[in-house]
Amino acid sequence: MIEFKNVCKKYPNGTLALDDVSLTINDGEFVFIVGESGAGKSTMLKTLFREEKISAGSLIVDGYDLKKIRNRKIPYYRRNLGIVFQDFRLFPNKTVFENVAFAMRAIGVPTKDINLRVPTILSIVNLQDKAKSFPSQLSGGEQQRVALARALANNPSIIIADEPTGNIDPKLSLEIMNLLIKIHKHGKTVIVVTHEKNFVDYFQQRVITIKDGKVVDDKVGGMFDE
Amino acid sequence: MSKKQRSRYSLGYLISQAFKSLFRNGMMTVASVAVLMSCLTVMGSFALLVYNIDYNLDQLGSLNEVVVYCDTELTREQVEKIEIRVRLMDNVNEESVKLVTKEEVLIEERQKYSEFTDLFDQMDQSGVNPYPDTIIVQYEDNNKVPALQMELEQIEGVHKVQCRADLAKSIESLKNSIIFIFMWFLAILFLVSVFVIINTIKLAVYSRRQEISIMRYVGATRWFITTPFVIEGVVIGIFSSALAFGIEYFIYGAVYNTVSLNYGMVSIVPFADLQTYILAGFAIVGVITGIIGTSISLSKHLKA
Numbered sequence: 001m002i003e004f005k006n007v008c009k010k011y012p013n014g015t016l017a018l019d020d021v022s023l024t025i026n027d028g029e030f031v032f033i034v035g036e037s038g039a040g041k042s043t044m045l046k047t048l049f050r051e052e053k054i055s056a057g058s059l060i061v062d063g064y065d066l067k068k069i070r071n072r073k074i075p076y077y078r079r080n081l082g083i084v085f086q087d088f089r090l091f092p093n094k095t096v097f098e099n100v101a102f103a104m105r106a107i108g109v110p111t112k113d114i115n116l117r118v119p120t121i122l123s124i125v126n127l128q129d130k131a132k133s134f135p136s137q138l139s140g141g142e143q144q145r146v147a148l149a150r151a152l153a154n155n156p157s158i159i160i161a162d163e164p165t166g167n168i169d170p171k172l173s174l175e176i177m178n179l180l181i182k183i184h185k186h187g188k189t190v191i192v193v194t195h196e197k198n199f200v201d202y203f204q205q206r207v208i209t210i211k212d213g214k215v216v217d218d219k220v221g222g223m224f225d226e
Numbered sequence: 227m228s229k230k231q232r233s234r235y236s237l238g239y240l241i242s243q244a245f246k247s248l249f250r251n252g253m254m255t256v257a258s259v260a261v262l263m264s265c266l267t268v269m270g271s272f273a274l275l276v277y278n279i280d281y282n283l284d285q286l287g288s289l290n291e292v293v294v295y296c297d298t299e300l301t302r303e304q305v306e307k308i309e310i311r312v313r314l315m316d317n318v319n320e321e322s323v324k325l326v327t328k329e330e331v332l333i334e335e336r337q338k339y340s341e342f343t344d345l346f347d348q349m350d351q352s353g354v355n356p357y358p359d360t361i362i363v364q365y366e367d368n369n370k371v372p373a374l375q376m377e378l379e380q381i382e383g384v385h386k387v388q389c390r391a392d393l394a395k396s397i398e399s400l401k402n403s404i405i406f407i408f409m410w411f412l413a414i415l416f417l418v419s420v421f422v423i424i425n426t427i428k429l430a431v432y433s434r435r436q437e438i439s440i441m442r443y444v445g446a447t448r449w450f451i452t453t454p455f456v457i458e459g460v461v462i463g464i465f466s467s468a469l470a471f472g473i474e475y476f477i478y479g480a481v482y483n484t485v486s487l488n489y490g491m492v493s494i495v496p497f498a499d500l501q502t503y504i505l506a507g508f509a510i511v512g513v514i515t516g517i518i519g520t521s522i523s524l525s526k527h528l529k530a
Contacts, residue, residue, distance in 0.1 A: 049443065072447075072448070075442070075445045075446060075447045075448070076445065076447075077445075078442070078443060078444070078445040079444075079445035081445075083443045083444075089436060089439070089440050089443075090440075091437065091440065093250050102440075102444065103444040103445075105239055106441060106444045106445060106446035106447075106450055107444075107445055107446070150444065153444075154444075154445070
């Protein structure tokens with residue numbers, strides 16, 4: 001469970017990116033976070049994966065208090081998350097297999113387990129035939145599927161996707177969104193920050209709207225209000 | 227899986243990753259090696275220069291000689307008696323005592339001042355040799371020189387005793403000043419080199435910041451992220467040290483040959499006598515700056 005209680009985030013330059021945000025995301029929920037550029041969506045995600053520390057309030061994720069967590073504990077906390085970025089952030093000099101395996105190696109999973117699990121994950125994202133390809137040999141959609149596979153590698157309870165279709169051909173974006181829905185149906189909590197009104201309206205999931213750092217709307221089955 | 231098994235597995239993987247990324251980031255590896263190697267070579271050359279200056283001044287300072295000038299009218303027999311007496315004195319290295327006769331002095335001086343041949347011819351014609359018989363004595367203890375000098379001066383037939391103890395003291399003091407200044411230069415050079423090396427490594431780490439951020443987001447620990455970079459730093463350090471040692475070997479060899487052939491009065495310590503220290507110094511500086519540079523550069527990217 002994710003619980004924001006009166007969360008504020010003020011950057012050193014004085015910008016108040018999150019202003020008294022309170023909300024709860026239950027296990028297994030699918031949530032769209034929408035809002036204009038600069039509204040505070042990305043900051044919200046950054047506080048979730050503890051890239052940024054909140055300035056006030058409390059943020060509890062799966063029992064971890066992200067305001068009080070010690071730096072050495074953060075890597076272990078992040079293993080509960082699968083993070084997908086707009087720009088994929090793959091290792092360009094590693095193959096698809098190695099990119100996915102890397103997340104497992106980072107937490108000390110033995111090679112024989114990696115060799116068993118990576119093909120399974122690649123088949124979930126329909127990339128089983130591209131295991132030996134390098135990211136530069138893949139389309140944007142395929143690269144994002146590799147990023148999704150890597151996010152799933154350690155079987156996290158929460159998937160966080162920051163504009164996952166932002167760098168992808170619109171035709172392929174639906175494929176990524178469908179994959180996220182599929183992952184959600186396997187019991188994962190999925191949080192997607194997006195600008196794609198069509199998808200938000202089409203999938204009819206919970207929609208949290210942020211404006212000037214505040215939650216201005218939070219509806220299940222909501223629409224993207226511009 | 228036990229904790230021990232896990233860490234052993236990870237270390238093997240991390241070492242292999244370090245070597246792979248040395249090749250994958252070939253340009254930055256070459257740049258780091260080139261900078262580190264150059265700094266080590268410059269520092270090493272300067273240190274060797276300082277060492278050789280110290281060595282030469284040390285030799286000058288230890289000229290433990292006393293020169294005894296006899297009265298010019300003494301017969302050879304009388305001079306030889308003085309020589310025997312000197313040999314038996316306390317603080318005198320018996321084997322080192324050497325008598326240089328007035329005739330030998332005249333020949334030496336004739337050769338030394340060959341442009342004044344006329345003068346020496348006149349001396350020959352008149353049969354007058356103005357030079358005294360000289361006894362050169364090497365002493366054993368620098369602290370007992372005043373006593374020895376006094377004892378020598380009291381011998382009948384001794385005209386003058388010239389002692390270089392003051393010269394040795396002056397040279398020692400000069401040596402200390404020169405070494406003090408050069409050591410400061412060496413320390414500054416070391417700091418500048420470390421600064422340059424660390425900045426080069428910073429640049430190498432900066433070019434891989436995205437790689438580091440991916441590692442952080444997948445939950446890699448600080449140890450997992452840092453270890454391959456530190457191993458790379460160590461490998462670059464060792465490789466640069468080996469290259470710098472090779473370059474130093476050739477430069478020193480060339481300087482040694484040139485100086486030995488052309489400047490006989492300057493002594494150069496053979497490379498073989500110093501190579502262990504040079505190699506150890508290079509390896510220590512190379513590896514330590516590699517590790518420190520990597521750690522400092524990474525800490526910026528690993529705040530949380």
